Amino acid sequence: MEGPQDTETGRNDAVAPAPAELSRALDAVGAGAYVVDERGCIIAVNAQAELMLGRSTEELVGHDAHELLHRGPHGQTLPHSQCAMRQAFHEGRSAQGAGEYFALPDGSVLPISWLITPYAFDGEGGRTLVIFHAQEPAQEPGPLPEAPTATLTELERLALLAEATAQLTSTLDTDEMLRRLIRLVVPRLADWVIVDLITERDEVWRDVVAHAEGAAIKRHEDLEGPMPPVLEESQWPLSRALRGVASTVTGPERYHRTPDSGIAVEQRHLFDRTGMHSAAIAPIRGTREVLGALTLGRAENPVGYTSADLPLVEDIARRAGLALDNARLYQRQRKVAETMQNHLLPQLPRVPGLEMTARYLPAPDASQVGGDWYDAFPLSDGATALAIGDVVGHDLEAASGMAQVRNMLRAYAWSQNEPPSRIVAWLDEAMEHITDVRMATMIFARIEALDDGTWRLSWTNAGHPPPLLIGRDGVARFLEDGHGVALGTGLRAPRPDAQAVLEPGSTLVLYTDGLVEEYGKVIDVGLDRLRRHAAAFVHRPLSVLADQVLRRVRPDDNDDDVALLALRTPV
Template identity: 35%
Template sequence: MGDWDYVNRLKTRDGSYRHVRLRAVPVVEGGEVVEWVGTFTDVEQEWQEERRKELLDRAAAATADLGSLDEVVRTLADVIVPALADVCAVFLLPEFEGESIQLPFVAERLISIARTGIPPAVGPQTIDEERDFVTVIRTRRPILRVFPKGEPPPGSMPPGAEDYAVGTELNSVAMAPVIVDGAVAAVVAAGRYGDRERLNPDDVDLLGRMLAHAHVHLSNAMRFQRTQRVALALQKYLLRDPPRVPGLEIAARYRASATSAEIGGDWYDCFVRPDGSAVLTIGDVAGHDLAAAVTMSQLRNMLRGLAVDRQEPPGDILRRMDVATELLNGEGTATCILAHLERPDSGVWSLHYSVAGHPPPLLVTPEGEARFLEGTVNPLLGADYDMSRSSSVAVLPARGTLLLYTDGLVEVPGEHLDLGLERLRRGSASLAHEPLDNFCDRLLQLPSVYRDDVAMIAVRLPGI
């Protein structure tokens, strides 16, 4: 029979807990165990050190290969709960000007994870009074509050957690700042409830060390999200509703990726030239970052400037855009369609267009037939500024619908592009009689796995 070695957790008279190690060896006489001789040792400090090292290693390893902020904070919270706390929440803060914190402000609760499976709701939380949460931001130091079960003192709870603290019989809460680029970018709150021993200063120190171990990944994710927020604001500012054009219905849509935090360089534009014809453009700059969004805005505005008063074919205008793309986008790539609608005296609308490496325009007839306008396809913008570009002309039927779109509407990873195009063609044909706004909205609901941004602009022609 071998030795016996066991670590147990005991509750002391004062309500605290200690870890003890029981070790014993048997005394054998005549082949039988007649007694055990053992020791009883307090190993609380040793156990805490091993636990601390394990959690720090887990916090660093768990967040190492993640990109988005949501992934990083969720994984970190999964490490904190239940090993360190029963509930954990992460609050993303606005960017305060200088060191001043003006009340009220809104903190975004990114995630809440609880051992019970019923965490406080996520979402924006308004902070309109001085409380511990604000003190953590001002002092950049953690705060620990310990109290009777379900009786937190006023102002001690994270935003929106007061009722939750009472209902779960919370007994302690700790809040710690996350500092990025010299400013408090987030606050992490952790708590214990019920009969579990309360959080103590060593636990708060461990929480801070866990955040420090994951700091590089948290910082990168937060910087990335802020960059994407700026890019999205830029896109929303540029991609406004199209103008009113007599005789035409025009609708446009932009939707950020449903499966990614990234922001791309998709754009659309529509404006009316002095001669009354409508110009339509759609394009996509390669990349998913602020640089792509900025380049998108430059190319879009440059193209508008080149096309606003020129009567030359669209291909000739895109040829001049090649030079601008080379200067603005370097080795990057961009796709584009430039088109203008004309209605001569005969009353029949025609589309003059040039395609630069972009998915083809789609025409839907009022009878419910849909086909792609397979004009000459030119290389990507910026491929060769000395190369000539061709233009195509298509006659458009009365009450027909013209759709320009970016590849996010048809591309599915691992699937041939032809399948996505055919899905779009069939879906558009079935919506031929829908109002134009419904037509666009329903296309965004096609059964596909979107991994890219989607931009589209649709035009419905009048009857004869």
């Protein structure tokens, strides 16, 4: 069950390092905290735990937590069978206790109270979170009293906040962040959760109304949608929260009075429809402004909220605000990147008899415009040039280099009536001296109609994935000929040319490697996936084929931009 260990330190070298985001999330916990993997080995620890245990992260990570830390009251080794924490870990359940001991480096022990709970981070399960407090040695651990209210214990509150930090801030998708927020608070803190957000146009939109129905969560889309504007003079709870004035505990009795605004009318309708008897409302604040309001409500749970619950609701809303701020910044950057890239990429020419379409998808990182590009333009001899390429990099420098390479290629191709290999050889040499592009791959081709109704394709390939040709009968093959070295290598080996005849109704697909490369797999897997899906849609309109290829072939873990150029000859 255990991986290889360092015989001197007892450290398990097979333990995978934790993501940096997980370690940062633990630092938000106001107590000692560490996370173990499915074997019980520590993979992340916060600064408070290092201080309390007198050990550094390097001295903790990789060790079996039980073997390293758990002891009896006199420092003796504690068998697994006597460790309640270990039992809960193996059963995959939450538990808490007190009157146990952790070993310190000097041989003494630290009395602790603890909470342990299964912990999913960034969609990955199999981990367990342990939070612990130091106890006074004289304290006698006793059974935890039955709480007459629904208030969380301090350890449960800290665990929830740590989970909220990790879950909410580890995604840049607003919808996914809201789904995670719902799962965090329902039904743990509330029967109902409502999220009202202020759009970038200062409009209020009720984005979430969700309710716990047993183990399931149900969205009530009929209660979601646009809301009336926030009035500065309104002193009712939701209006105050949306202005960032205050958090409030309220109930339906407040909203059955004469309303002072349209939002108050909507809130009365909400209480009537949901049956909530108590609600806690807190502002969702970003770094510069109020972004909305979080409402937690209780209907089935008979315990009403009190002012003592507001700090926890505010803490969760604050984390949601940070996540929402990041997501909105991401979306703005992504929009700018897409707009810039679309302006850099050309409009396709109208070529009699040829149908053409192109697609571009940016890399997942919003701020990264990329070096992938496509082009098609008329040549001086009446043929049409086709190009697909990938300049190394995912930044403004790569996008700038892409524009330089594309423009130089156009100039050479228009002015020199030469085979594709000669044009690309000149481009490779010029690129080394008058651009900052270090390396690039590309296919440069020319296509022209023949008298018999077919089309001749001539091309050279500079280190790029091969074109895909699909016949009208659905038979698909990659054009492997004409392959040479990438641009920017410094090699001056002769570049080959290749030719193929495109029969009527043929479809040609040029693409960049982001479409077919998948982490941990050989590229042949992606190429075969492309061949099968493109052939399946060869009888559909060319635009449909392009969209379906991108949707079905591009790997889910793709971190690269993708360019695609497809054409079809007339039947």
